[in-house]
Amino acid sequence: MSRRILLAFAVLIFAVGAAYGALVLVTQVDDILFPGNGLRLSGKLGLPGVDTGSGDSGIGKDRINFLIMGLDRRPREGQAPSRSDTMFVLTIDPQTKTAGILGIPRDLYVEIPDGDGGYYEDRVNTALVVGEVNGYKGGGQQLAIDTVEHNLGVKIHHYIIIDFTGFEKVIDALGGIDIDVPTYVSDPYYSESELPGDYNPQEFEPGLQHMDGPTALAYARIRRDSDDLDRIQRQQRIIFAVMDKALSLDVLGNALDLWDKYKDTINTDINDFQIAGFARLAADVSPEKISALSLGPATTPWMTPQGASVLLPSTEGIAKIVQALFSDQQLLDEQAVVEVQNGTGEAGVADSTVSLLINLGFPQQSLIAAAAPNDEVFPETTIIDFSGQQNDYTLQKLAEWLNVPTTSIRRATPADATLRTSEADILVLLGSDINIASLGSSDSN
Secondary structure, eight states, X not given: OOHHHHHHHHHHHHHHHOTTOTHHHHHOHHHHTSGGGOOOXXXXXXXXXXXXXXXXXXSOSSOXXXXXXXXXXXXXXXXXXXOEEEEEEEEEXXXXXXXXXXXXXXXXXXXXXXXSSOEEEEEGGGHHHHHHHTTOTTHHHHHHHHHHHHHHOOOOOEEEEEOHHHHHHHHHHTTOEEEEEXXXXXXXXXXXXXXXXXXXXXXXXXXEEEEOHHHHHHHHHOOTTOOHHHHHHHHHHHHHHHHHHHHTXXXXXXXXXXXXXXXXXXXXXXXXXXXXXXXXXXXXXXXXGEEEEESGGGEEEEEOTTSOEXXXXXXXXXXXXXXXHTSOSHHHHHTOOEEEEEOSSSTTHHHHHHHHHHHTTOOGGGEEEEEOGGGOOOSSOEEEEOSSSSOHHHHHHHHHHTTOOGGGEXXXXXXXXXXOSSOOSEEEEEOTTOOHHHHHOTTOO
C-alpha cells in the first residue's frame, strides 16, 4: 500500500469533513469506494466533465479548478443559508502532476454580479448566502463561482461546500492532529455557537500542539487580535497537519465506513464517476508538488463609507499571485534554498519578504530569514547565486517578485563566502531600495 495512496486518502478525508480540505475531495473515492486503490482507470473510461486524454491517469490533460467553501453556519442553524467562512481555490494540473491551494480572504471587497448584467461591491463571503436568498440562477454556489471568476480571472469547474460539524467529526476520527504553532493565539470570548454568554476561551502557545476537532476548528477560526491573512495561514497548516496524520495511520481499513459516515457533510456538483477519476489523478500528486498561496499580500485594509472593515484588492497584485498559482512548478523542481537577509536597517523586513514569497508560491521550507552580517545596511538589493547556474528560473522569479532588476543578479565569488549564515543556494541581500509593502498592493482601488 503506497504512501501516495495514503496521502491521497488523507487529503480526501479532510475535504469530506472540513472546509479547508481542498485536496481531500479530489483524492478520495478511489480509496474510499475501492479500498487498496483496487480501481484502475484507463484511457477508455470517459468521465463526465473531464476531457479524455492519453496521460497516465487517463482522465485528460486540462487543468481542473475547484472552489472550496466552508460555511459560517452553526449546528443550531440547520440548513439555513450562510456566508462562507472560508474560501479556497484548489487547482490540479494533470500534465505536471502538481496542485495549488489559493486562500481567499473572507473580507476581500469585490464586485459581485447582481443577476441583471451589472455588479455591486461587497465582501466575497456574502456571495453564497445572497445567491441563495435572492434566487440567483444556479443558487448561492453559482453566484460565489461567478464572483470568483469575475474578480480573479480563474475558471471554476466544480464547487465543494462543507460545514463545521463535518470538520470536527473528521478531525476526531483521525484521533486529532498535531500542529506546530508558530506564534501565540488566543481568544477569551471564542464561541462556536456565538450565543450570548456561550464562551469557550481558547489559547494556543507556540510549539507543537495536539488538537481534537473542536480545538482545531477554534484554531482555524479565531479572529481576535488577528486578521484574515493570519487565519488563512492557520487553515493551511491544518490542511498539511491532516495529511501528515493520515499518512501515519492505516485508514484504508475502515474507508467504506468513513465515507458512509461523512459523505452527507459535503455539498458538491461532482458525481461519483468524476470523483473516482479525480482521486486517481490526485494520488499522483506528491507532497512536494503542492503549493499553498494566499491573496493576502495583494490587499489593503479599508473602511467602507458604511463603516465596514474590508480588504481592498490590488489588480496587479492579484494577477501576480494567480499567475504564481498556475505556474509551471519549475520553482518546486529546482528546490533551491533561499536565504533572505535584512540589509535595510529597518526591523522585520526579512520576515515580511519571506511571507510575501511564501504567498507567491515559494516553498516555506526553502526560505530562511536572517539579519545582514554585523547589521550592515546596503543601499541596493542584490541576489547572489551560490548554486552554479542550477537555479536560473528561481533567480528570475525572485527578481520579478521583488521588483529587482536582472542586473542585480550575480554569481557568487570566493569573497561572498562569509555573507551567508546558512548553506543556502541563493542569497537575497535586501537593500534600503526595497519596498515590500508596495509589491502586493501597488494599485489598490
